[in-house]
Amino acid sequence: LSRQAVQRAREAFQSGRTRPLEFRLQQLHALQRMITEKETEIATALKQDINRVRYDTPLLELIGIENEIKLAIDRMAQWAAPRPVEKNVLTISDEVYIQPEPLGVVLIIGAWNYPWALTLLPLVGAIAAGNAAVVKPSELSEYSSLLLRALLSRYLDKELYPVVTGGVAETQDLLRLRFDHVFFTGGSTTGKLVMEAAAQHLTPVTLELGGKSPCYIDKDCEIRVACRRITWGKFVNCGQTCIAPDYILCEPSIQSQVVDCIRLTLLEFYGADPKCSPDYGRIINQRHFNRIMSLMEGYTPVVGGQSDSSQCYIAPTVLKDVPPHSRLMQEEIFGPVLPIVTVSDMDDAIRFVNEREKPLALYIFCNDKKAVKRMIEETTSGGVTVNDVMMHYTLSSLPFGGVGHSGMGRYHGKHTFDQLSHQRACLIRSLKMESVNLARYPPQDRRRARRDKLNKIRRLN
Amino acid sequence: MSREQLVVERTRKAFLTGSTKPLKFRIQQLQCLLRFITERRKDIADAVHKDLYKSEHGTELFETLGLEGDIQLAIEKVWEWAAPRPVEKTLLTISDEVYIRPEPLGVVLIIGAWNYPWAVTLKPLVGAIAAGNAAVIKPSEISSHSAKLMEDLLPLYLDKDLYPVVTGGVTETQELLKQRFDHIFYTGNCTVGKLVMQAAAQHLTPVSLELGGKSPCFIDKNCDLNVACRRITWGKFVNCGQTCIAPDYILCEASIQSRVVEEIRKCIKEFYTEDPKTFKDYGRIVNQRHFRRVVALMEGSTVALGGDRDESQCYIAPTVLKDVTGTSTVMTEEIFGPVLPIITVSGLDEAIGFINEREKPLVVYVFSHDKKLIRRVITETSSGALLANDCLVHATVSALPFGGVGNSGMGCYQGRHGFDRLSHLRSCLIKKLNMEAVNSMRYPPHTAKKMGWVRFFLFNQVSVCRLRRMALLTLVTVVAGFLVQRRVRRIG
Numbered sequence A: 001l002s003r004q005a006v007q008r009a010r011e012a013f014q015s016g017r018t019r020p021l022e023f024r025l026q027q028l029h030a031l032q033r034m035i036t037e038k039e040t041e042i043a044t045a046l047k048q049d050i051n052r053v054r055y056d057t058p059l060l061e062l063i064g065i066e067n068e069i070k071l072a073i074d075r076m077a078q079w080a081a082p083r084p085v086e087k088n089v090l091t092i093s094d095e096v097y098i099q100p101e102p103l104g105v106v107l108i109i110g111a112w113n114y115p116w117a118l119t120l121l122p123l124v125g126a127i128a129a130g131n132a133a134v135v136k137p138s139e140l141s142e143y144s145s146l147l148l149r150a151l152l153s154r155y156l157d158k159e160l161y162p163v164v165t166g167g168v169a170e171t172q173d174l175l176r177l178r179f180d181h182v183f184f185t186g187g188s189t190t191g192k193l194v195m196e197a198a199a200q201h202l203t204p205v206t207l208e209l210g211g212k213s214p215c216y217i218d219k220d221c222e223i224r225v226a227c228r229r230i231t232w233g234k235f236v237n238c239g240q241t242c243i244a245p246d247y248i249l250c251e252p253s254i255q256s257q258v259v260d261c262i263r264l265t266l267l268e269f270y271g272a273d274p275k276c277s278p279d280y281g282r283i284i285n286q287r288h289f290n291r292i293m294s295l296m297e298g299y300t301p302v303v304g305g306q307s308d309s310s311q312c313y314i315a316p317t318v319l320k321d322v323p324p325h326s327r328l329m330q331e332e333i334f335g336p337v338l339p340i341v342t343v344s345d346m347d348d349a350i351r352f353v354n355e356r357e358k359p360l361a362l363y364i365f366c367n368d369k370k371a372v373k374r375m376i377e378e379t380t381s382g383g384v385t386v387n388d389v390m391m392h393y394t395l396s397s398l399p400f401g402g403v404g405h406s407g408m409g410r411y412h413g414k415h416t417f418d419q420l421s422h423q424r425a426c427l428i429r430s431l432k433m434e435s436v437n438l439a440r441y442p443p444q445d446r447r448r449a450r451r452d453k454l455n456k457i458r459r460l461n
Numbered sequence B: 001m002s003r004e005q006l007v008v009e010r011t012r013k014a015f016l017t018g019s020t021k022p023l024k025f026r027i028q029q030l031q032c033l034l035r036f037i038t039e040r041r042k043d044i045a046d047a048v049h050k051d052l053y054k055s056e057h058g059t060e061l062f063e064t065l066g067l068e069g070d071i072q073l074a075i076e077k078v079w080e081w082a083a084p085r086p087v088e089k090t091l092l093t094i095s096d097e098v099y100i101r102p103e104p105l106g107v108v109l110i111i112g113a114w115n116y117p118w119a120v121t122l123k124p125l126v127g128a129i130a131a132g133n134a135a136v137i138k139p140s141e142i143s144s145h146s147a148k149l150m151e152d153l154l155p156l157y158l159d160k161d162l163y164p165v166v167t168g169g170v171t172e173t174q175e176l177l178k179q180r181f182d183h184i185f186y187t188g189n190c191t192v193g194k195l196v197m198q199a200a201a202q203h204l205t206p207v208s209l210e211l212g213g214k215s216p217c218f219i220d221k222n223c224d225l226n227v228a229c230r231r232i233t234w235g236k237f238v239n240c241g242q243t244c245i246a247p248d249y250i251l252c253e254a255s256i257q258s259r260v261v262e263e264i265r266k267c268i269k270e271f272y273t274e275d276p277k278t279f280k281d282y283g284r285i286v287n288q289r290h291f292r293r294v295v296a297l298m299e300g301s302t303v304a305l306g307g308d309r310d311e312s313q314c315y316i317a318p319t320v321l322k323d324v325t326g327t328s329t330v331m332t333e334e335i336f337g338p339v340l341p342i343i344t345v346s347g348l349d350e351a352i353g354f355i356n357e358r359e360k361p362l363v364v365y366v367f368s369h370d371k372k373l374i375r376r377v378i379t380e381t382s383s384g385a386l387l388a389n390d391c392l393v394h395a396t397v398s399a400l401p402f403g404g405v406g407n408s409g410m411g412c413y414q415g416r417h418g419f420d421r422l423s424h425l426r427s428c429l430i431k432k433l434n435m436e437a438v439n440s441m442r443y444p445p446h447t448a449k450k451m452g453w454v455r456f457f458l459f460n461q462v463s464v465c466r467l468r469r470m471a472l473l474t475l476v477t478v479v480a481g482f483l484v485q486r487r488v489r490r491i492g
Helices: A002-014 A021-037 A039-050 A056-080 A117-128 A142-155 A168-176 A188-199 A223-239 A252-270 A286-295 A346-354 A369-378 A414-419 A434-440 A446-460 B003-016 B023-039 B041-052 B056-082 B119-130 B144-157 B170-178 B190-201 B225-241 B254-272 B288-297 B348-356 B371-380 B416-421 B436-442 B448-459 B464-491
Strands: A095-102 A105-109 A132-136 A181-185 A205-208 A214-217 A247-250 A317-319 A337-342 A361-365 A383-386 A421-428 B097-104 B107-111 B134-138 B183-187 B207-210 B216-219 B249-252 B302-305 B319-324 B339-344 B363-367 B385-388 B423-430
Touching: A002 A105, A002 A132, A002 A168, A021 A039, A021 A056, A021 A117, A021 A142, A039 A056, A039 A142, A056 A117, A056 A223, A056 A414, A056 B448, A105 A117, A105 A168, A117 A132, A117 A181, A117 A414, A132 A168, A168 A188, A181 A188, A188 A205, A188 B190, A214 A223, A214 A346, A223 A252, A223 A337, A223 A361, A223 B436, A247 A252, A247 A346, A252 A317, A252 A337, A346 A369, A361 A369, A369 A383, A414 A421, A421 B371, A434 B225, A446 B056, B003 B107, B003 B134, B003 B170, B023 B041, B023 B056, B023 B119, B023 B144, B041 B056, B041 B144, B056 B119, B056 B225, B056 B416, B107 B119, B107 B170, B119 B134, B119 B183, B119 B416, B134 B170, B170 B190, B183 B190, B190 B207, B216 B225, B216 B348, B225 B254, B225 B339, B225 B363, B249 B254, B249 B348, B254 B302, B254 B319, B254 B339, B348 B371, B363 B371, B371 B385, B416 B423, B436 B448
Parallel strands: A105 A132, A105 A181, A181 A205, A214 A247, A214 A361, A247 A337, A317 A337, A361 A383, A383 B423, A421 B385, B107 B134, B107 B183, B183 B207, B216 B249, B216 B363, B249 B339, B319 B339, B363 B385
Antiparallel strands: A095 A421, B097 B423, B302 B319
16 A cells, blocks of 8 residues: 555656646645644644643644744745855856755654654655655554544645555555655664665665753753753653753752752642643553653652553653663653753763763753853754753754764754755856867876866966 | 774774864864875876876876865865854844854765775865864775775875774775764765665664766757767766766767767867877776676677777777667666767657656766756756766866765765765754743643743744844834925925
8 A cells, every 4th residue: 555655656746746836835835724724633633642731732833833834935936946156267157056856755754752743844845845755654643643644635635745654564664665765753773774774775864863862950050940941841742852851960069959940840830730730741652651660660759750550641750869870861761750860060961971872952051151162062962952942943944853873864944945855966068168178188298287287276266 | 803893993082082173183184185195196196097097197187186176175164164153043032042063973984986096085085074073984995006005195194093094895894884983975886885874774874875877968969069079078988987977878869870979989089099099098997897897788789989999908999889779788787988878869858758767867968059958957857966068077166066866876075065964063052041931931831821922922933134124124114204204394
């Protein structure tokens, strides 16, 4: 079934109908309508999938998607236009530019934590760049997958943008087929398999993976504000966000204060019993619930710790004095558990971060500009937000992506368009001025070589 | 521990000392590389002559001159390329610092090719050094004299811990590919390209693959055939056809085929004399395996000119085949030799169809005076690059990205593109701990009213430039209105 869908998408792409910008704009407008008209249905599906908090859906997914669509509609003509580049002396009378072109058929593999944003944001770029796209939403967010399949076929061109649902077997089937780009969001293990499969066809990939995003709190900053922002970022979507602050690094002298501030903030956000708060989510399924619970084994939390497996509920939990070699610090938590690891100072924090795989995001809470600059310069990560969490994600002018084990390639705004286009170098010369070329032709005698060298030196100057 | 493992470990240690971070260091290394090329010009030319029978001037023209230009460009521009790049802000981030910070990736593996052993191996190195990486350089063993020279001499000029040269064959390359790198830059063919990407996948290492393919060359019957054929002849037979961006085959209408053959014959005589075999500016096939491969490709096709060969010298005369079809042997793989097939088509439509039935090539060449025709070829085909009315020279424009698409490769380099390709462009958002009130709309407990504010702020993500323009326009309008009013009052 997937083979047929991909074949149809390829034929539809080859018909050339995605070429005209009007067509792409029309598809984006339709997608826009889909999001506005079906907001309630989408929110319902998310509630069934992941017990998504009502207001978090527009806040975390839909508004972002709508903004991307608007931006693409607004800027597409500019993005798709030929981009003139700097000429050299030899090409001064030629046309020299880069022409963005569609790649062909893009495979978009989504994830379950933000099932709409993580499939539709790449789709917006794929459409804008003139590609066809096969969308494979995550089976773990089943209701969203089925709804996405129903809606996309109703609003968008069915042949160009089919949705293929299914589990591991269907995904493996898809990955055996040939695409012009594979865009994957998920874990590193599957990321390796995706890249390996893509290698068989020499297909370029974008991998949006994860990792443990560290969050450093300097002892001299406004800890109350810092902790409020961190608490929000950590516990939104019940910690199931790829750029959630995974763990805190701070000096022992402020550890208790940090714990207290987080506790106070949690009370502010979710009340005395987060289980009853309409604004607190749940873990996606039993397997992940068990995984997160087992990470905490052997530790006594200082905040939270309560759980209810029948609801996949884990209370917002904070652990202090977590040893660096504990299980909790070996894998991405992806849940509402916030370990605090103490470090002696910023240098120690920098060392700690650098000893580990490059994370998707780094968070630094500090008022000292010089210290912030130093920490940025001496570490690396996909992105950095200083004095807040996750917000670099919201600016479409910033490329969003990882480095090392947190991923390769990037997207958002024009970056998605560029990532899913081929930037074709174009040089249009004329058949005149052949005398200028004489120096390059054999016989390469001394006179000609000297003349040519002079020309080249002139070009360089 | 294998030799390769040790080398990579040492390189990583050297990178982790942080010595490549200061731009001054990178510039100094680039200057040393430049000195190497200029001081050892003769040695390099000798090595290339032994490897590929290329003349000294040929080496200069096609390998070292371009390299020197690249190094000088990087030295001049690295400050600009490596600086933080501010980006467009939004209403919500109007008082924040928002920029992209280029950073080194770490240790890059550069696997070179044998056809331009210096240019193809050292050009990516320029980008790697400029971007602040360390690099393990693996030149092709097939151009063995160049590989040996690189291994012996490069450590005398560059930091030998940061930029080691590892020589060897298939086994050594496979051992290298087992190690972990932060980027692998490979130039070569598709088969090995797939293996490189597969190996890279084990470590989630990004790759740049500069591969090949059959680059078509369409000649419009109404163009100046004399000039077109001269340029094509030059592009095809340089380095004995062993150029990834050489025009692989010609597509033209049957009515001009004889003329094309004639023009090429004249140019070959002009360039390489009546006897290319004795002429110093005509090269050789790199080894017997490739010699036999290219000769076998000619089977079954009609030779219009050339065709002579001498296996003992790996010599194949500049050859043109005519009336070739899509299923001829010579059309089954990239020729990479001095054999130029001509395929006749009924017109541009058929030519475009022919090109699109095949894998995306590294370049599409089109010779025509008609701008509309050229535009059609651009819109209706795809390739790494498109060059109209000449061959090869797009590779000399450093502002143009050099790379393939589909089976011809992924990723691009040259000039700033090389720098960016071998950097991590890190997004940075620097906020302050004040203005917490603005954030309150995102915090629970959520209410419909708060959502209203969220929508207002996030939906109206007006770009600051537009905001400034609007503000300026409003100001101008108000002032103009004020001035007009005053005028009217005075007159009144």
